[in-house]
Amino acid sequence: MKIIHTGDIHLGAAMRTLPPDKARLRGAEIVDTFRVLCSYARGNGIGAVLIAGDLFDENGVHKSLVAEIFSIISSAQPVCFFYITGNHDDGLALDGVVIPQNLYVFSKNRGWQSYDLPEGITVTGIDGKYLTPDSYFSLRLRTERFNIVMLHGEAVGTERTGKDQLALPRLQNKNIDYLALGHIHIPTMQAERLDGRGKYRYCGCLEGRGFDECGKRGFFLLDIRGGQLYTENFVSIAKRExxxxxxxxxxxxxxxxxxxxxxxxxxxxxxxxxxxxxxxxxxxxxxxxxxxxxxxxxxxxxxxxxxxxxxxxxxxxxxxxxxxxxxxxxxxxxxxxxxxxxxxxxxxxxxxxxxxxxxxxx
Ligand SMILES: [Mn+2]
Incomplete structure (x- = not known):
């Protein structure tokens, strides 16, 4: 099964580095690029798209933008989308918004939530607002599955963490095969080792928005075959750099x-x-x-x-x-x-x- 790892799209961002007219144009372009990602997924037989947080730039983004994005997601069926919120959109109000059938959100309960996909793949995640130091203890993954875990935050090598940080040592030896992270806007080109079994990486943002986001941006395309990560490629569909x-x-x-x-x-x-x-x-x-x-x-x-x-x-x-x-x-x-x-x-x-x-x- 082919899976896309993306996140940090920050739709609806103000982009103050640019003059107002260009910022508006750039905002529309980022929506376009998300649309391109969705049609790429549909056209290339992608099974799932993982959105590792900060799909939207803030909780207060215009409802019409949320509706537009959800309708783009809906029209990409049969591709499934898995969306955890990040530190920017963890309070996004979804009341009154129709959630597409192919969009799986993680806020139905306060703990971890898992979705079983075909080919022995399981996607597990937790919404940004529910991630606490105690969350690590309650993470249970079946050893026989290919386990993808989605999280949003800054990965650190210590057990104690600050705000918006993730304790990598507490995620080790938990049967994670691929830790799909969001929060850091630079793509991890060569995935890092998590433990004897798994890897982790940041997808980076989909489009660079300012001069702190220089260089190539895009998403990762994973191909999982027979319970193994067979290939992992960086695909850039960004309009500009x-x-x-x-x-x-x-x-x-x-x-x-x-x-x-x-x-x-x-x-x-x-x-x-x-x-x-x-x-x-x-x-x-x-x-x-x-x-x-x-x-x-x-x-x-x-x-x-x-x-x-x-x-x-x-x-x-x-x-x-x-x-x-x-x-x-x-x-x-x-x-x-x-x-x-x-x-x-x-x-x-x-x-x-x-x-x-x-x-x-x-
Ligand atoms: Mn973030």
Whole structure:
């Protein structure tokens, strides 16, 4: 049987890294990607989809979004969906919402709940809000089954846990074959060993939403045959990626150079990505960087670009030693005060710009 492990989709998230219009578009795209996952499942004979928590970004998401997602799930029949809530959606109100026949939720009782699937596979889970330190003791799994356990939280190697943490030692030797985790948004490409029998992994989020979620995102496709995990593949259906790049503009003499350096730093980035470009280095004092222009020009190639200018000017003090102009006097004056080099170069940059009559953005 083929099973998809996904989670942390955070539907309905505000995505404050993006400007409001792009955030709305991106929100719609994530719903689209979930739709793609569901039709992939239906079209590829997937038996079950595991949603390891945080399907929704908050308990207060609009009812119409919940209804839309549940109708997408319903139309993916005969695929079965198993959904545990996470720390973001553990209070999601389901009253008045029709739960599709093929969606299995874990909140019918406060303890563990198990569902037997064909081919000797059992899916067991507990809703985020009911997971307590005592839950570990009551987990009972039959040794002859292929046991998948779904949990949401940060896996730690200690028995004692804090908020939203999972005690891995308390999950060992419990007959778990595959621990399908949610909460950490980075996919565990190579599943980790849980104990002599089982493995565990995070599926990561389905789509990157901000610059703390850079790189490939997707879901895991498990193929379980004869009670064994036969293959496990990462499948990316994400519409776009969040990328952070750095460009060193130390050697630039003009705006044109800055733009060329930026473009070469972005050469491997696919069009349509969400990009954060960090400018670094120490450049000549009269370099025109024109960040608004650069942002405008690069915006045409990417879904969203944010430029963070961490570059500073390079000052050759000897050059200003005998300079009788205002510039020379200013540089010498700033050189006299005690401050960090970082601070000094920031003051010099702003001051020299002001003296040159350029626009200053503070
Ligand atoms: Mn979470």
């Amino acid at each position: 969040a990328v952070v790049c750095t460009a060193d503009i130390s050697a630039c003499n003009s705006y044109y150079d800055v733009e060329r350096t930026a473009l070469s730093a972005l050469s491997g980035v696919s069009a349509g990505s969400m990009v954060k470009l960090v400018l670094r280095g120490r450049h000549r004092a009269d370099l025109r960087k024109d960040i608004p222009m650069l942002t405008g020009r690069l915006s045409q190639s990417y879904f969203f670009i944010k430029i963070v200018d961490e570059s500073r000017i390079f000052i050759d003090y000897a050059q200003y030693k005998n300079d009788l102009s205002e510039r020379g006097e200013f540089v010498r004056e700033v050189g006299r005060y005690e401050m960090s080099e970082e601070e000094r170069s920031e003051i010099l940059e702003v001051g020299l710009k002001a003296l040159a009559g350029e626009e200053i953005d503070l």
